[in-house]
Amino acid sequence: MGPPTDLASLRGKPALVNFWASWCEPCKEEAPDLKRFDAELGDQATLVGVDWGDVAGNAREFIAKSGWTYPILRDPTQKVGTAYGLNGLPTTFVLDSDGDIVRTLQGPQTISSLRQAVASVD
Secondary structure, three states: OOOOOOHHHHOOOOEEEEEEOOOOHHHHHHHHHHHHHHHHHOOOOEEEEEEEOOOHHHHHHHHHHHOOOOOEEEEOOOHHHHHHOOOOOOEEEEEOOOOOEEEEEEOOOOHHHHHHHHHOOO
């Protein structure tokens, strides 16, 4: 599931926080682009996944099948997603270096849209 992390540790550079679930069909569509994007991201920003309201075993299987190596947080009670104002999956929140949400990307993203989101953060 990648290295341990928490949202407070994301400050200092832009971050993308991607909420997903194993049962979400659009999340399955997006998974390969997230893997490729993470591989090219380097130190430009941090990508973090949040498994939202999922069964742990299903989430682990989805992560393994997707080949993700970036940090994944769990939100089994959906409290974090609710606090972020989540209203559908997948959703990617773009945070600036202070940890403030500057953009919300609804639906499955592409490498191009993720690159553009990072480039737009001051």
